[in-house]
Amino acid sequence: MRRLTVWCLVALTALAGCGVPEQTAPEPLAVEAPEPAPATEPTVDDGAVRLWFVRGRQLEAVSRPVGPADVHATLDLLAAGLTPDEVAAGLRTALAPQTLRHTGPTPDDPVVTLAVTREFTGLVGANQQLAVAQIVWTVTEFPGVEEVRFSVDGRPLEVPTDDGLTDQPVDRDDYGSVAPR
Structure with missing residues (x-):
């Protein structure tokens, strides 16, 4: 047993001498940063989004906190409707509560395609234009979203614009008559 103890002490002493020598000056390490993963959908950095509701016949923006601040979460907030404070302030929505599903945009295609429900197609006149x-x-x-295309049951949906009905992607310029003043 004594011999084992001696051998252990000798081994520990030998191992203690096998270390990294001390440096006199720091040496910079070249470490490459990993490439950031491409975002699957655009986000807003500050954790707040602007939702557009209606006052009279014009759109008006409301800022809401959300996390993550992406298109999906923002559409959920918009479809959920107004807060009691926003209603008390005189705002309304032309959208009925519903689930809004989307695809896009992609780096090659700045269009979001929004799949709406049959209930959405039941909106008529000015309310349909305001909802769109x-x-x-x-x-x-x-950022990266320039236009929106609407579809129902996988087929393009004609939506009203200031210039009439279209089943093509639409943007803000198509709704100048209801744009905020």
Whole structure:
């Protein structure tokens, strides 16, 4: 047993001498930063988004906190409607509560395609134009989103613009008549 103890002490002493020598000056290390992963959808940095609601016949922006601040979460907030304070302030929405599903944009295509429900197609006249404008103005707040295309059951949906009906992607310029003043 004594021999084992001696061998252990000798081994520990030998190992203690096998260390990294002390440097007199720091040496910089070359470490490459990893490439950032591409975002799957655009986000807003400050954790707040602008939602567009209606006052009279014009759009008006409301800022809301959200995390993550991306198109999906923002559409959920818009579809959920107004807070009691916003209603008390005289705002309204032309959108009925519903789930709004989207695809896009991509780096090659700055269009968000929004799949709406049959209930959305039941909106008529000025309310349908205001509902479309609310969505378009809200979604195009995000960098990289230029236009919105609407679809129902996988087919393009004609939506009203200031110039009539279209099944093509629309942008803010298509809703100048309801734009904020």
